[in-house]
Amino acid sequence: MQTRSLAARKRIALVAHDHKKGELIDWAHYNRDVLAQHELYATGTTGTLLERKVDAPVHKLLSGPLGGDQQIGALIAEGRIDMIIFFWDPMETQPHDSDVKALIRLAVAWNILIACNRSTADFILTSALMKLPYEAQLTDYSGYLKRIIPE
Numbered sequence: 001m002q003t004r005s006l007a008a009r010k011r012i013a014l015v016a017h018d019h020k021k022g023e024l025i026d027w028a029h030y031n032r033d034v035l036a037q038h039e040l041y042a043t044g045t046t047g048t049l050l051e052r053k054v055d056a057p058v059h060k061l062l063s064g065p066l067g068g069d070q071q072i073g074a075l076i077a078e079g080r081i082d083m084i085i086f087f088w089d090p091m092e093t094q095p096h097d098s099d100v101k102a103l104i105r106l107a108v109a110w111n112i113l114i115a116c117n118r119s120t121a122d123f124i125l126t127s128a129l130m131k132l133p134y135e136a137q138l139t140d141y142s143g144y145l146k147r148i149i150p151e
């Protein structure tokens, strides 16, 4: 079984759509002491707002619609993100809906922790595993990679 090792210090990506930014920033401020123990990433606008409320450095990527969601997806595929807190807006279509879907898909494909609402984020952040190393089991894609493509 292939696994991915998560260190005690997790690499967490935080992302929120515009109507959900207030909720995410409020949640992050409330949990700032715990979040400061981890390595934080965020899409551009979310990251700028976060830095003011969380006493910790934030790796800011591009704004979501300009490629930030895809950058997080790439980091997931490279094994460089452990967890996403993604407060996406269920009441509004986004110009980059395909990117949002792709990001959620990669999180599932790579068995990444993902919270899409505040309650789930609360349960994840208060898990005893947040302070411990963890071996995440990965789906075996070798059959897919070795599939025969007729020439």
Ligand SMILES: O=C(CO)COP(=O)(O)O
Pocket: 015, 016, 017, 018, 042, 043, 044, 045, 046, 047, 062, 063, 064, 065, 068, 069, 100
């Ligand atoms: O659109 C987003 C996620 O899909 C968030 O991007 P921003 O944080 O740059 O607003």
